[in-house]
Amino acid sequence: MENTRFYFLTAFLFYTCLASTPNFILLFADDLGFGDLGCYGHPSSLTPNLDRLAAGGLRFTEFYCTSPVCSPSRASLLTGRYQTRSGIYPGVLYPGSRGGLPLNETTIAEVLKPLGYATAAMGKWHLGVGANGKFLPTKQGFDQYLGIPYSHDMGPCQNLTCFPPDVKCFGLCDVGTVTVPLMHNEVIKQQPVDFINLERAYSDFATSFIAASAKKKQPFFLYYPSHHTHYPQYAGPEAAGRSLRGPFGDALLEFDNTIGNLMTTLEKTGVINNTLVFFTSDNGPELMRMSRGGNSGPLKCGKGTTYEGGMREPAVAYWPGTIMPGVTHQMASTLDVLPTIASLAVAKLPQVMLDGVDMTEILVNQGKSKREVMMFYPTDPSKEFGLFALRLGKYKAHFYTRGATHSDTTPDQDCSVFTALKAHNPPLIFDLEADPSERYPLPLMGNPDLQAVLERIMEVKGQFEASMEFGESQISKGSDPNLEPCCNPQCSPKPSCCKC
Secondary structure: OHHHHHHHHHHHHHHHHHOOOOEEEEEEEOOOOOOOOHHHOOOOOOOHHHHHHHHHOEEEEEEEOOOOOHHHHHHHHHHOOOHHHHOOOOOOOOOOEOOOOOOOOOOHHHHHHHHOOEEEEEEEOOOOOOHHHOOOHHHOOOOEEEEEOOOOOOOEOOOOEEEOOOEEOOOOEOOOOOOOOEEEOOEEEEOOOOHHHHHHHHHHHHHHHHHHHHHOOOOEEEEEEOOOOOOOOOOOOOOOOOOOOHHHHHHHHHHHHHHHHHHHHHHHOOOHHHEEEEEEEOOOOOHHHHHHOOOOOOOOOOOOOOOHHHHEEEEEEEOOOOOOOEEEEEEEEHHHHHHHHHHHHOOOOOOOOOOOOOOHHHHHHOOOOOOOEEEEOOOOOOOOOOOOEEEEOOEEEEEEEOOOHHHOOOOOHHHOOOOOOEEEEEEEEEEOOOOOOOOOOOOOOOOHHHHHHHHHHHHHHHHHHHHOOOOOOOHHHOEOHHHOOOOOOOOOOOOOOOOO
């Protein structure tokens, strides 16, 4: 009887909220590991606002990105499709890349625009700039954009200040490229970017956007793919030196402060009870940076690999009065964000092959996931090799394994850049519920139940790969230095003259 009452109360609250079109805030951390947040077990991370979201929302333990590097992961998040379909492979896009997220791909923003949503993006786009800015967010459904259109290490940084009063950035970054620009919509506002005041600019942009939308009673979608905690870390005076984890912790704290400002604005404008806030990360930690690269907790390896540490991410969904606080062990993915938002907004889905499923049942009723399978592609997917790994239920099968530069320096030699590609036939199979660290492959010999699982895994793999149509590789179109964003395009000599 109590369960029945609870269900009807939850359903009533859910549909009451939907009487007003819901708002959406999508927070996407950069290179943040499964073990980097206090709410996921890190003993010294200072993230009070994210911890409050986790305590008052739904925390996922089995949430996956689709690629262990940036650009393809972002493409999947925004389109609900594996990166192989949109062509965002192999690797990532660069400042002068000719390609980008194809304009015929439909983003979350483009799903919501027909319903009258105000849409804004800020932070790290990393889905292409292209000739005349043809791939920027404003060409992909976003009304406004403030940010760096690619990764903030893709430009010389050694002479820039990353921490006050004048602590230079750690490392060299990409020498020989134009300095990193800050863009507003399609115009370069600042070059090189001022790291010390960047997060304050983002916070002001976001709070202004939320307040303006609320005042007009217009539903809104804010997408914030943060640069934190990607190398080189940076932070302004409100966070620098205030964490317990050094530069990495300071950067994480600054990101957390911005989240706190967003939540305060939602409360002040009276729209917090009609807003879904969803937080996750693009891929696992860059372990090659050691203590400055993040932490994958109990998971194996990190960025660049298809082990759990590279692909399983922290994720939190927060919506007061609609999402009950708790923890879910249901499997879900960044692929599922677009279909879920479309369902909650009662928007039309794109008329293409989607790989995501609707998570509403998990969010609203803490029910079962529609996702039974997760596919794992490497940073350089190909038809020849196909999937590197596949998770079915609690079992994960590795068909290929290899290490990665991004995960080097760890004691586990499986993560090392010197650990070459290795095929496994039969595949290595792990029980991720009993062994999330992927240490103990299960023996097939004398285990008929596991043999049946393997047969099902191979069947699912075959069906999926037969349905996969690889889009034209956008990264393989190459780069042109003339496409690198420059606020003074006629100046000479480049790239050093691109300053404003």
